[in-house]
Amino acid sequence: MTHTPGTPPGREPALADTQRAHWQRTHTANPGMYGEHPSAPARYAAEVFAAAGAREVLELGAGHGRDALHFARAGFHVLATDFSPTGLQQLRTAAADQGLADRLAVTAHDARDPLPLPDASVDAVFAHMLLCMALSTREIEALVAEVRRVLRPGGAFVYTVRHTGDAHCGAGTGHGDDVWEHGGFAVHFFSRELVDALAAGWHLTDVHPFDEGELPRRLWRITQETPR
Ligand SMILES: C[S@@+](CC[C@H](N)C(=O)[O-])C[C@H]1O[C@@H](n2cnc3c(N)ncnc32)[C@H](O)[C@@H]1O
Incomplete structure (x- = not known):
C-alpha cells in the first residue's frame, strides 16, 4: 500500500484526510464563511457554562471562530481547535483585532487524535457541527x-450534529457508517441511538432539535455533564 503524504505511517488513508484538504481550501476561498455572529447553540452554551461557574472553555472544530470569539467576549478563557490552520489563522487575527488575544488561544488539532490537554483540566467543551464530520463511529466514541x-x-459538554432526519442523509456518495458525501462535504448523520450511546456514563440533560442555514441543516443540540 502506498503511503499518503500527511497521513501518519500505520494509519489508513481516510476520508477525513481528504476532507482536511477540502476544508483548508474552503476556509481559504471563503474567509469568515459562517459570518461574524455567534451561532444559536453557542449563545445557549455560554449561558449553560456561566450558570455552572465555568471559566475555561475548549472548542473543537472552531473553524474561523464565530463562536470562540463569543465565548471570549463573554469572559471565558478559550482554547479553540480545528484541523484547518487557515480557519485558525482567521480566528487569531479576529481575536487580536477585537482585543481578545489574552483570553483566546488556538491550536491545530485533528479530532481523531487525543486532546493535547491533561486530565480534568477544563470546565466546559463546545463543538458545533464537528462530531458529525467525516469521523467513524469508533473515532467519535x-x-x-x-x-x-x-x-x-461536573463539567458540561454541548455539541451539535446533523441527524438522520436531514435532507442530505442518504443523498450523494455513501461511505458507510451513516457517512454521506454531498457537494464535496462528508457528514456523519447521527441516529438517536448514537447520541444515547455517547451519553453512557454522563448525565444527558438535553437533546434539542433545531435548524441552521438555508438548506436547512437539521441538527440536534446535545447537553451532557460528567458526574460530580
Ligand atoms: C461545519 S464546520 C463548523 C465550524 C464552526 N464550528 C462553526 O460552526 O462556525 C466544521 C469544522 O470542523 C473542522 N473539521 C472537520 N473535520 C475535522 C477533524 N477531523 N478534526 C478537526 N477539525 C475538523 C473543519 O475544518 C471546519 O472548520
Missing part, C-alpha cells in the same frame, strides 16, 4: 472519551 477525560467533574 474515542473523541467523546477524550472530552470526558479532560473535563473536570
